[in-house]
Amino acid sequence: MSRPRPAGQHTVRRHNSALVLGALSTAPGSSRAAVAAATGLTKATVSSLVDRLIGAGLIAEGEVEFRLGPGRRGTALHLSPAGPHGLGVEIGVDHITTWLVDFTGHVRRKWVRPGDNRNSAPARVLAKVATAVRAAATEDVPIGGVGVAVPGLVEAATGTLRVAPNLGWREVDVRDELVRRAALDVPVLVGNEANLAALAELRHGVGGRDFVHISGEIGIGAGIVVHGALFEGVSGFGGELGHLPVDPRGPVCGCGSRGCLERLAGQDRIVRAAGVTTVAELLTALAGNEKAALAAVRTAARWLGVALSAAINLLDLPTVVLGGTYAHLEPWLGPPLAAELSRRVLGAQWSPVRVVASELGADAAVLGAAGSAIRAILADPDPYVASVLG
Numbered sequence: 001m002s003r004p005r006p007a008g009q010h011t012v013r014r015h016n017s018a019l020v021l022g023a024l025s026t027a028p029g030s031s032r033a034a035v036a037a038a039t040g041l042t043k044a045t046v047s048s049l050v051d052r053l054i055g056a057g058l059i060a061e062g063e064v065e066f067r068l069g070p071g072r073r074g075t076a077l078h079l080s081p082a083g084p085h086g087l088g089v090e091i092g093v094d095h096i097t098t099w100l101v102d103f104t105g106h107v108r109r110k111w112v113r114p115g116d117n118r119n120s121a122p123a124r125v126l127a128k129v130a131t132a133v134r135a136a137a138t139e140d141v142p143i144g145g146v147g148v149a150v151p152g153l154v155e156a157a158t159g160t161l162r163v164a165p166n167l168g169w170r171e172v173d174v175r176d177e178l179v180r181r182a183a184l185d186v187p188v189l190v191g192n193e194a195n196l197a198a199l200a201e202l203r204h205g206v207g208g209r210d211f212v213h214i215s216g217e218i219g220i221g222a223g224i225v226v227h228g229a230l231f232e233g234v235s236g237f238g239g240e241l242g243h244l245p246v247d248p249r250g251p252v253c254g255c256g257s258r259g260c261l262e263r264l265a266g267q268d269r270i271v272r273a274a275g276v277t278t279v280a281e282l283l284t285a286l287a288g289n290e291k292a293a294l295a296a297v298r299t300a301a302r303w304l305g306v307a308l309s310a311a312i313n314l315l316d317l318p319t320v321v322l323g324g325t326y327a328h329l330e331p332w333l334g335p336p337l338a339a340e341l342s343r344r345v346l347g348a349q350w351s352p353v354r355v356v357a358s359e360l361g362a363d364a365a366v367l368g369a370a371g372s373a374i375r376a377i378l379a380d381p382d383p384y385v386a387s388v389l390g
């Protein structure tokens with residue numbers, strides 16, 4: 001077994017570059033001196049790292065100098081909006097959505113390609129995804145990486161999609177297929193859509209640092225965030241709230257089990273029970289106080305409460321963020337769900353569970369996917385910097 005060795009100069013620079021970017025991500029507009037103070041690095045080290053990061057386009061200098069104190073001036077530094085962009089792709093059951101997000105987190109362009117991907121051969125869908133990625137990559141900005149959100153189990157270590165019940169996919173190497181088809185020379189990261197949505201919620205949302213984010217659409221996924229970090233289980237397979245069995249004798253699910261939550265509280269079930277055909281029609285019916293629609297959502301809230309109370313009794317989470325279609329249903333879904341949780345969660349009397357609607361709604365997954373490409377560069381900027389500076 002090899003012993004740990006002291007970090008070489010190159011490794012140290014890698015680590016310290018990430019520290020500098022982290023400081024500017026937390027406190028945009030900081031001067032070199034402020035970055036030095038925040039990171040514990042010397043001013044000389046910060047200056048040399050900043051020069052290199054400016055050279056690679058990751059940091060931009062403000063035009064206006066500001067006074068730090070008597071006789072001292074500093075230039076404001078920011079992550080550069082012209083720096084590496086994250087390209088986010090969501091492969092949904094009925095759409096492929098692509099977003100281009102700049103290095104500071106602002107959305108630059110959005111594309112949506114509707115279409116039924118259910119039971120389509122993965123090769124067909126991935127060919128469409130590759131076309132979407134190539135189209136986005138023709139925008140006149142540097143692409144730092146591609147993040148792909150898929151509605152299924154993704155093995156964290158390999159990026160392999162093991163199973164996506166609602167797409168009817170098994171064992172698809174999304175990352176390699178996409179790299180090959182789109183002829184990409186940037187990193188491609190593949191993640192579970194509910195986990196990526198939870199990360200977007202953590203960065204941009206209303207959930208705080210401890211919450212479970214529910215992506216309630218045709219499938220139901222959960223992203224669990226504890227102390228500001230995603231908890232995805234040992235293999236990356238955690239958070240499959242939609243496949244919690246809530247009625248052992250219930251309808252057969254695409255996963256092969258019976259009575260899974262998503263068969264009883266998913267978007268398709270609610271829409272059908274309400275006697276309408278689309279979510280838009282469902283929302284109109286709810287706004288018009290139509291009985292069947294109100295009852296359909298109340299029933300879904302009860303099943304969701306059964307499943308979520310199990311999760312919260314196990315994990316002790318203070319906040320439920322309703323995302324995806326559920327975000328739009330929150331005015332009707334939230335109160336009966338909160339009531340169900342207050343009855344079923346043992347600790348609710350001392351730590352009430354807050355139910356809130358995500359402001360990101362159905363956009364969270366694609367935003368999280370684009371963000372994953374940017375987070376990877378923030379955490380380890382050197383490969384990108386080296387690719388630019390040569």
Ligand SMILES: [Zn+2]
Nearest residue numbers: 243253255260
């Ligand atoms: Zn299932």
